[in-house]
Amino acid sequence: MSRRRILSLWFPRLGAERIARAERALAGPLAVVGEQGNMQVVTSANAAAQAAGVRVGQPVRDAHAVCAALVTRARNAPAEAAFLTALGRWAGRFSPWVAEEPPDALVVDLTGCAHLFGGEEALCRVIEEDCAGMGLTVRLGIADTLGAAWALARFAGQGAGPDRSGDDIDQEARATRSRAGRRRHWTRGGTAPQMPPAPVGTARIAPPGQSHGALSPLPVAALRLDEATVAQLLRLGLRRVGDLLGQPRAALARRFGRGLVHRLDQALGSTPEPISPARPAERFAVRLTLPEPIGLKDDILAGIDRMLPRLCARLRDRGQGARAIRLEAHRTDRAAEVVTVGLARPSWDADRIRPLLEMKLDAIDAGFGIDLLRLEAARTEPVHDRHAVGHLEASRAVAERFSGGSALDDLIGRLGARVGMEAITRLHPASSHIPEKTATVLAAAWSEPARDWPMPAAPRPLILWRPEPVTAPAVPDPPTRFRWRGQKHEVAHTAGPERIAPEWWLDDPDWRSGVRDYWVVVTARQERLWLFYAHGNAMSAGWFCHGQFA
16 A cells, blocks of 8 residues: 655745735845734745845834834735635646645645656656746655644754753763763663764655654644743753653653644654645625725725625525635735624625625725725624515515514624624523523524513512622511611512422522522512522521512
């Protein structure tokens, strides 16, 4: 059975070189700037900028101090993602199995395909020539596993650098290291072992079955570990992947977690890591290229009026309804303003989508002008087919539409555009006899209205709160007067009791007082309160107020 061969393509300067392709006049140092927290940092830099000392993750102010001739551009994340998708289509010429690794890498399953290009070395040369023609920098690696190919693409030819933490014997004085090497045979037996210098990996292609040897000289960061784990390994003197291969797996898992062992097994092929490129999802998007830049809200709205009917027609033809609509306004300075609106129900009705987009237009900063508008249904759901009905069914459907069907959905969509869809909730019945647990809160946009609410045996108050102590005689009979919230109340009428027992299988702090007897108490000021007497199985007995009727 033939071995799998995986190709990893990494484009370390994707963002900067994408802009350089679009702006041919830019020939000097170029950096792409993005927001990170409350600070602007460099997210990508071309070769000239990196040669001048600019690095990814560096604050923009420091980058300008290092390179006075540096030209910066704002990051356009949607354009970078689209460019990576286009590169995925280009990589399809080498194999039909291509998957994206956002934000700047591709993975190709080359099994049974490399011989069509004269072998893996010839294939690498073809890829490099194509990328050079496109003005892109590429680093690649080929191995039996995805983890090994990923490591070779990013770390081939790099040795494990020193980490002066003071915890490794290699960092001690030369005489100390010499004595330590001679002392090893005292405990192991035999002569002192000779420690050859660790080789530095230079090959970007690991021959079939040789992933172990190709990974050994690479730094531990090549295993796709988080920064904290890498720093901890370096402090212990475990700098290379080969330093981990001879360690007991159980000890590594206890010290660093199962993630380290899992990544190591993936790189060596012990744990499968399949490449499953999904079929390209059907995209519903339209765009409008403007002959002159625009900046007014009315102009943007006019562009939406031209694009939205076309988008809704495509959705209707495919039987899909939009649940989220994204509007992208691409400015003349290569930046993009993006706003997203959500709908309570999937729809292809332009009259329901347009008001939601109009509410979001104030958040768009036109800058020096907008020269391209793009409208996309970011999330879609199937819409049920319609069928012809008689007059009685039609009248019932119209009544439902205007009594709370689509009208309620439109209201939820409008409110959600302002405060967020998750902030709008509705209650659904729950399976519990405890008063405060008889309903559960669900997001209104992703749930249907509750149709059948179970009717309790006794009335329930409209407002419930956590039980509040009531000053009254500690006897089960309802009091004639009591003190609550600092006020004295005279009892005019009582109704009850209704006995409610706690859920014995759950430990609820509010119900540790045991069985309760609930009473509807009407005060002299015509306040209808819901009082209960706690019999005090686990806590002291007494009266409490739990709610108020409307």
